[in-house]
Amino acid sequence: MWVYEKKLQYPVRVSKCDPRMAKFLVEQYGGADGELAAALRYLNQRYTIPDKVIGLLNDIGTEEFAHLEMIATMVYKLTKDATVDQLEAAGLGAHYVNHDHALYYENAGGVPFTAAYIQAKGDPIADLYEDIAAEEKARATYQWLIDMTDDVDLQDSLKFLREREIIHAIRFREAVEIIKDDRGTKKIF
């Protein structure tokens, strides 16, 4: 159960119409290391992870949906005024034919999202290491996206998201230690 606050987690501003950048940003919308994959992965793991880290998965999984919303807003703002010719020049001609200006869960190459991007092993250490890797990959992707644009407003929002991935990776590493400590604890009956 969640309460929805009708504002973005962090402001999204763009300084120009830039469908080329929108095409790249979609990687974080429906790509293997993107926000949808992260949110679904963490929220799904809650049901079989030890109680001590359920809250962490809930918090971070929910936050990833807030990040998904930010990416969607970026893509929308970068493309809303683009002409068909501009979309085609940016490599979005096939997207336009299929979806007009609508967003779609796909990666930057146009491959639709698949649940095969994520795993659920049922082993807390295995799952948490996947989560750490997911955060590090998302952080790296945000860095490459920041490098691809000279729009300082867009960079500002992307830097926020990059920092959140760093924090998430730290928190998942802490969760691994909590689980390991718990496993090492002597149980006296």
Ligand SMILES: [Fe+2]
């Ligand atoms: Fe994250």
